[in-house]
Amino acid sequence: MPVVILVIDRYLEWKFGVPFSFAVSLLVGGLKSGSEQCTTAGAVLLAVLVVGTAL
Template sequence: MPFVIFVVERYLEWKFGVMSTFAASLLVGGLKSGSEQCATAGAVLLVVLVVGTAL
């Protein structure tokens, strides 16, 4: 499982930059800890980064 997480993290960093790894960390950390605000902030930031590159 850690290998899969490492590969996903490297792909996000390569494709969308360092901020995408920060957003993914916020999202996963918020989901694991049960913090809705943290998970929401990570999800919104990740969506903005991904959609912003498509425009």
């Protein structure tokens, strides 16, 4: 299982950059641990990255 996560992480870094990979890690980590702050930070960072590229 850790190999699959590593492959997905490397793909996200290659395709979208390090900030996108960090935001996804925050979001997934927050969901798994039940931390609302971590989940919110990841979701907001993803929204900023997605909207920033659309402008």
